[in-house]
Amino acid sequence: MEIFQNILTGFSIAITPLNLSLCLVGCFVGTLIGVLPGIGPAATIALLLPVTFTLPPATAIIMLSGIFYGAMYGGSTTAILVNIPGEAAAAITCIDGYQMARLGRAGPALGISAFGSFIAGTVGVFFLTLIAPPVAEFALKFGPPEIFSVMVLGLTILSYLSSGSLIKAFIIALVGLFIGMVGIDISGVFRFTFGIPDFYDGIGLVPVLMGLFGIAEVMLNLEQVFTRRVFDTKIKGLLPNRQDWRASAWPIARGSLIGFVLGVIPGPSNTISSFVSYAMEKRFSKNPERFGKGAIEGVAGPESANNSACAGNFIPVLTLGIPTSAVMAVIVGAFIIHGVTPGPLLIKNNPDIFWGTIASMYIGNIMLLILNLPLIGIWVRVLKISYGILFPLILLFCFVGGYANNNSLAELNVMIFFGLVGYLMKKTGFEPAPLVMAYILCPFLEEAFRQSLIKSHGDFSIFIQRPISATILTFALIFIFMNVFSGVKQQRKKLLEKI
Amino acid sequence: MKNLDRLSGIILFLLGLGIFLKSLTYPIGSFRSPGGGLFPLLASILLMALAGSLILQAFWKKNKGEASPASFFSSKEAPKRIIVGFAALLGYRYLLPLIGFALSTGVFIFFLSKFLGKYGWTVSLFFSGITAFVAYYLFQVWLKIPMPIPLIGF
Numbered sequence: 001m002e003i004f005q006n007i008l009t010g011f012s013i014a015i016t017p018l019n020l021s022l023c024l025v026g027c028f029v030g031t032l033i034g035v036l037p038g039i040g041p042a043a044t045i046a047l048l049l050p051v052t053f054t055l056p057p058a059t060a061i062i063m064l065s066g067i068f069y070g071a072m073y074g075g076s077t078t079a080i081l082v083n084i085p086g087e088a089a090a091a092i093t094c095i096d097g098y099q100m101a102r103l104g105r106a107g108p109a110l111g112i113s114a115f116g117s118f119i120a121g122t123v124g125v126f127f128l129t130l131i132a133p134p135v136a137e138f139a140l141k142f143g144p145p146e147i148f149s150v151m152v153l154g155l156t157i158l159s160y161l162s163s164g165s166l167i168k169a170f171i172i173a174l175v176g177l178f179i180g181m182v183g184i185d186i187s188g189v190f191r192f193t194f195g196i197p198d199f200y201d202g203i204g205l206v207p208v209l210m211g212l213f214g215i216a217e218v219m220l221n222l223e224q225v226f227t228r229r230v231f232d233t234k235i236k237g238l239l240p241n242r243q244d245w246r247a248s249a250w251p252i253a254r255g256s257l258i259g260f261v262l263g264v265i266p267g268p269s270n271t272i273s274s275f276v277s278y279a280m281e282k283r284f285s286k287n288p289e290r291f292g293k294g295a296i297e298g299v300a301g302p303e304s305a306n307n308s309a310c311a312g313n314f315i316p317v318l319t320l321g322i323p324t325s326a327v328m329a330v331i332v333g334a335f336i337i338h339g340v341t342p343g344p345l346l347i348k349n350n351p352d353i354f355w356g357t358i359a360s361m362y363i364g365n366i367m368l369l370i371l372n373l374p375l376i377g378i379w380v381r382v383l384k385i386s387y388g389i390l391f392p393l394i395l396l397f398c399f400v401g402g403y404a405n406n407n408s409l410a411e412l413n414v415m416i417f418f419g420l421v422g423y424l425m426k427k428t429g430f431e432p433a434p435l436v437m438a439y440i441l442c443p444f445l446e447e448a449f450r451q452s453l454i455k456s457h458g459d460f461s462i463f464i465q466r467p468i469s470a471t472i473l474t475f476a477l478i479f480i481f482m483n484v485f486s487g488v489k490q491q492r493k494k495l496l497e498k499i
Numbered sequence: 500m501k502n503l504d505r506l507s508g509i510i511l512f513l514l515g516l517g518i519f520l521k522s523l524t525y526p527i528g529s530f531r532s533p534g535g536g537l538f539p540l541l542a543s544i545l546l547m548a549l550a551g552s553l554i555l556q557a558f559w560k561k562n563k564g565e566a567s568p569a570s571f572f573s574s575k576e577a578p579k580r581i582i583v584g585f586a587a588l589l590g591y592r593y594l595l596p597l598i599g600f601a602l603s604t605g606v607f608i609f610f611l612s613k614f615l616g617k618y619g620w621t622v623s624l625f626f627s628g629i630t631a632f633v634a635y636y637l638f639q640v641w642l643k644i645p646m647p648i649p650l651i652g653f
Contacts (some may be wrong), residue, residue, distance in 0.1 A: 129534050171549045171553065174542055177542050187526075191539065213589070388617065396634060400634070403595075407650045410594060416585070427503075449538060453530050458531035458532075459530075
């Protein structure tokens with residue numbers, strides 16, 4: 001009953017005119033960037049962070065979350081019509097979605113993708129509503145050693161699931177820690193500031209994110225000239241017929257469940273869940289040979305899974321304060337910028353943000369269904385905008401956002417520097433996600449580490465003597481050792497190749 | 500990629516070494532009472548160890564004769580385009596306090612459209628003019644973002 005009361009409170013926050021309109025803005029922008037290949041939700045959220053500075057924290061988080069789950073809806077449109085995933089999570093939708101479009105069934109493909117996304121998104125938020133409060137309550141038992149261990153586990157899993165080498169992922173996470181150490185530490189020591197006053201408060205989150213995601217992404221795309229062709233078909237009959245629904249019902253149900261479960265795990269879980277869902281549907285199908293030739297199950301399952309995974313992604317953030325992906329790291333950054341610490345106390349200290357955000361996701365999913373079905377024509381037109389027009393505007397937004405964060409030209413230097421770093425990282429096989437996650441977690445990780453040592457009088461065994469901490473660290477060790485055994489290593493490689 | 504791994508391993512090892520040495524200048528304290536230098540010190544040791552193993556791995560793979568890989572850039576034109584891109588960003592950064600937001604935005608957008616977007620003079624001029632005008636009214640007039648006061652111009 002209490003949960004019912006809480007969710008009603010959440011709705012009373014989410015339906016205020018300001019929150020409702022910014023939820024719509026978030027969903028709209030999310031769909032837009034989902035449709036446009038070349039700019040992802042992490043970069044967009046980073047770009048729009050400065051816009052939220054004057055907004056109340058709950059409103060800001062509602063809008064930024066809308067961008068994230070909205071991008072999953074938009075990503076499928078590009079996959080189906082152009083055979084290019086607007087979002088990495090929609091990559092698998094290209095296979096059967098594009099084939100359906102070629103067979104003149106673009107309408108039902110887009111329709112089932114939107115309906116599947118809506119159903120799974122709503123189911124995912126329902127699971128989030130049920131599961132987040134007990135997890136947060138359990139996490140309240142965590143002391144500094146457990147918090148340290150959870151962060152280490154989060155970083156380990158994210159590194160394990162980052163594409164490329166595990167060593168590189170760990171290295172780049174350590175670099176992220178060092179960036180997070182710049183500035184005054186908890187004991188008042190100025191570290192790595194090199195006498196530059198702009199660094200006394202640390203290196204700003206916004207210029208780092210804009211550099212790593214915005215500028216680096218544009219630079220990578222600039223290497224080649226983009227050409228894409230929208231599949232020349234009239235989109236008609238967006239509503240799937242009875243046979244389509246019969247074929248898609250179970251894939252949507254399975255996708256919703258698997259997406260949510262995988263969404264909780266750190267890493268690119270939206271992408272992984274869509275691949276797992278596709279593989280699962282192919283295995284369950286009585287006619288697996290239809291897959292790859294326009295099977296609607298191959299669109300319904302993955303599209304449902306990646307939307308449900310979005311809701312799952314929020315569990316570690318809202319309950320433990322641990323981001324599980326680059327996008328979530330940026331959202332944690334948004335919480336921090338607004339003076340709110342995500343974690344077990346969020347539900348107690350800021351119920352308006354916690355329940356308001358969850359309630360807004362139910363509303364956001366309805367908005368997205370409306371945005372993605374009747375307004376499909378707009379998105380098809382958006383697809384025709386040339387990248388030559390888009391990239392100067394993205395860079396302009398990066399610049400204005402980077403400067404407006406603190407009205408500082410020094411932050412523009414930081415942004416350009418991280419743009420170069422991000423570009424070089426991509427070129428040399430270093431993923432930005434572990435860096436950002438470590439950078440954001442650094443102050444909390446160090447504080448938990450130092451408090452644990454003070455508590456144990458310098459005894460490191462505190463991390464393994466306490467059962468919860470020991471269990472969590474064991475999981476982290478399992479992930480590290482899994483990489484040592486070649487069989488598992490091959491499996492990881494195969495999984496990452498698919499991603 | 501192996502050469503790149505070796506190079507990035509060496510750079511990261513040196514970064515770790517630099518942080519290690521710098522950490523020693525901060526109060527380290529003890530494990531019972533850690534100071535501000537302890538955490539970066541431990542993290543820098545870990546970084547040096549991992550960067551060292553990346554270098555060794557790259558050497559080992561090279562000796563095993565593993566196939567060498569695609570070039571750093573995806574096309575012949577790519578290095579030029581990347582340099583032009585970053586030059587435009589730096590140019591914009593330094594023009595901004597010099598000639599103001601509206602004018603520097605116009606120059607920046609024109610430069611990008613003409614030399615990277617490969618549009619003609621007319622399209623580039625038109626697009627940059629419109630963008631600068633809209634950006635000026637949106638950010639500086641409407642949103643009141645206090646852009647740097649230009650040394651020259653308006």
